[in-house]
Amino acid sequence: MNPQTIFIAILGVTLLNGFVSPMVPLVFFMAPIWLPEFVPPTRIVLLYGTSLIVSVSTLMVSAVPAGIFERLTGRQETDQTSMFVWLGAAILLTLPGLI
Template sequence: MSGTPFLPVILGLAILNGIFSPFLVFTARLILLHLAPALLFLGPVTVAFFASLLAATAALVLAGVPAALFERVTGRRQTDAASAAVWLVSLGVISFPALRQAGALLF
């Protein structure tokens, strides 16, 4: 845990990406049609929650790929501050549309 000082920021950015994702409708449709059609009976709030959770998790995993490649190329054995910074920057790039939409709603 001491090697990843950016972890709370990374998780917060992933949560913001899940909440304000412009692809939330697409993600909800994917969940309803293919992954869990039974969620439709639980209501639209549950579907929106799981769509947001899926978007946040997908962004978190997708942003981890460049960080993992960076660790592999540089020969690191553990995640350190440099790897976490690569992860944070990658997540920032992926989350830019969601952050732009959140900024439009707030201002």
């Protein structure tokens, strides 16, 4: 399995978390803070925006353990093991929404 295939799996897990995360209602109700004024505040726009915010946040937060792992092991390039650490962190962040 090459790193690109693992990254596609990471994206799939983070997109799933964007739909099932317990943070979705919180971000949804905070829409007046993050939604620009020129965007119509319809329900579908709010749901897509909320899902996108949670998904991207999951992608960024789950990358932190992989970065720490690379730093501690002295790796110069991202390899398959680092990508699996990233995938594992994304899965752990998605589990609360699936349970």
